[in-house]
Amino acid sequence: MPLDPPRDPLYYPARRHLLFSNDSSIAHLQRRLRVGHQHAIALREALRGDAVEYRAETDSWQIHPQADRHTDFLLEEKLAQAARLIQHATALVIVAGAGMGIDSGLPDLxxxxGFWQAYPALGKQRRQLESIASPQALKQRPATAWGFYGHRLNLYRATTPHAGFGLLQRWGQRMPQGCFVFTNNVDGQFQKAGFPSARIYECHGSIHRLQCTAHCSGELWPTAGLRPQVDEAAVQLQSELPRCPRCGALARPNILMFDDWHWNQARSDRQRALLDRWLDKTPAPLVLEIGARCAIASLRHFTKRMQQRGSPLIRITLHEANIHNPDDIEITLGAKDTLEGIQLHLNG
Ligand SMILES: [Zn+2]
Known part of the structure; x- marks a missing residue:
């Protein structure tokens, strides 16, 4: 952070636009910031050594190769802007990925x-998550696969959702059309925090439901009675493997796994239908995307589709957030810190 904040309020927006576009031309600055020629020249001059460099030998301006693209100079301004959007929104969609759970103390898998840190025994064997969290693993090494899922179930049950969940709920409740959650997390933390289940779409299923590996029926049943005992160091289930109450075949979590052609998505589809019905009445809700990595296409696609429908976006992510689109509010900070930061502006 520079010691003396530059006096021109367009300094940081200009910096962001230059770095984002990799275009140091005056015409570009004029267009993006809607300023006159002289103002654009002054801004570029001010950014010399910070975001741009002048090369006398070629008489050209270039983006500074060492410019720090990862510092959010505009954090407070963005938090305030996000608070204003929340204050004026009539409806809210929360699009949440793994980054939302991490602040409750859940490991990043x-x-x-992250996976090997959480499961050192599997790290020692250099086992990838894909080789444990798959129907194939359940078939070949059920005690290990259920050692992993049993541990996760116990962990999610023992986890208290962080304060950010409560803030989101409060903001949503104040809006006339309320809020809906779209998440790929299977941990059930939104339900635990008190969000109504009819307003949650879990696109990858839930660890709190089971299905039959023999597909004897399309039924799902809750894990409520299941108390897995796990040797955590070895990642092995020590209690009995969970069974289908109808046919006795091995039961599995109702989660979309890797290379999974047998995931029963009926429950997830019903949730999706509820979301779509809500969106029919709520065409362009504010989208608050939290902790969703680019790699999670389902979440990012949804966000993009909502933007095309006219939804404003607040994107909170610790990774991959920087300067993707200067027109969105992108906040490079953890979920809980950001939500609490926004709350401070809502109080003020
Ligand atoms: Zn069965």
């Missing part, structure tokens, strides 16, 4: 490092 989205890459091998």
């Amino acid at each position: 989205q890459d091998n490092n």
